[in-house]
Amino acid sequence: MSPAEFAAAQWSRATGAGVDPHEYRRVTDGLASVADWGPSFLRTGHGYLQRAQAAGSARSAGEYLLMAARWFHLSTLAPHAEAHRAAAEADHALSRALTMLEPGARRVSGEGFSGWLRGPSNALGTVIVVPGLDSAKEEFLDLVSALLTRGLAVFAMDGPGQGVLAATTTFVPDYERVVGRVIDALGSAERTGVVGLVGLSLGGYFAARAAALEPRVAAVATVSGPFRLDWEELPPPVRHIMAQRAGGADAAREFARHVDLAALAPRITAPLLVVDGGQDVIPGVTNGESLARLAPHGTYLSVPHGDHLLGNARADWLPRLSDHIAHALTGTPA
Structure with a gap:
């Protein structure tokens, strides 16, 4: 290229x-x-x-x-x-x-995660922002700002194999355990309230999985998150990055095998918004329409001209996603 x-x-x-x-x-x-x-x-x-x-x-x-x-x-x-x-x-x-x-911002780190907790100490809800395959907490500052302006606290994190932790850790399929430790740590910081998740790209899978298996999650949204991965069909650059982050090609293949939300989607009881871009077509990746359909309280937003992560269409989804999370966590009108 x-x-x-x-x-x-x-x-x-x-x-x-x-x-x-x-x-x-x-x-x-x-x-x-x-x-x-x-x-x-x-x-x-x-x-x-x-x-x-x-x-x-x-x-x-x-x-x-x-x-x-x-x-x-x-x-x-x-x-x-x-x-x-x-x-x-x-x-x-x-x-x-x-x-x-932001003198009130706090660094919070633990086993398999590190990030920054921002926003009011008396916020009614806290949103955990989960990055994806090769993204990191520094990529989604505008999303964090949109959530902060709605009165929420926000914890933007790097998890195993992500961001600042990519040099020393690798991906884990049971990301709900990471989210659970994050919630425990934020509770110790006395700034949790109710908890929502926003996951972006592969982070959408992590967030959906955690919402299905971690009962403390009260709201969730995914952006360009995969419903299922097929390792053999993934483009070589994607497989290469996944191998780097998972600890080798065999580990990446095994990790990709776990990325399937068919059984977990019906267990997501929290209000769920799934955002996809109509132009986001990656071989080997099944997008999120099935996730929204199978989840009991799922809503699907497809932006026809949106690409992966919909950086070309933020006005079409970012306010709606922020309102969805704020309404689900605080009861404020969407």
Whole structure:
């Protein structure tokens, strides 16, 4: 794949994550090969660190650091030697930003998870945001902001094999155990209320599975989440990433075998919103319509022009998803 083709494939994901589209084009137009992706995005992130250091206020510095975190994370979308360091830099930039911008934000970590708890201490509900195959908590800052503006507390996390934990851990099929430990930890932080889950891409499977098996989940939404995976049909790049995150090809094949919600969907008693993009067609991936149909309180939202993660159609789903979670957790009108 040429660098231009790779950049086009990542366009809506990157801009959906909140980077400036004009800067994205400037950075990617200068790539001689896909191998240049990681180093170029790292340099861009370091440029934002320099802006943060020179900023005239803590607010400006924090905003620059949030942008640095986005670029560092996006650098990991193409394989490169510094990918694990980039994930650590994304995590560090986000931590510095939230320390400056939100004194009440708290780092919460435990076995198989690490993330930031944000929002009011007296929130009626807490939303756990679950990333996917190669995403991380730094990718979904705009989603977190939408939930925060509705008065919710939000815990954006990295789980096993994800984000800052990708260097030291691997995927687990029983993600409900991770979610259970997160809920326990948030309860210790005295900021839980009732709990909702939002899962994105493979995180949609993790969230749906946890909602079926963890009785404390009171609301759930998935975005571009798989209902089922067929390892043999998955594109080689997807299998490669999954092998990296699962600990090898055999482990990835076994992990993919578990990704099937047919038996679990009827056990999801919480209100469920399933969001899919009509243009999101990946061989070997069965999208979420069956999940919404089989869940007792499932609602399906298909955006015809939406792609994977629907970064090209945020206005068509992000407000509705945020309202769905807020209404289910707090009773406020949707």
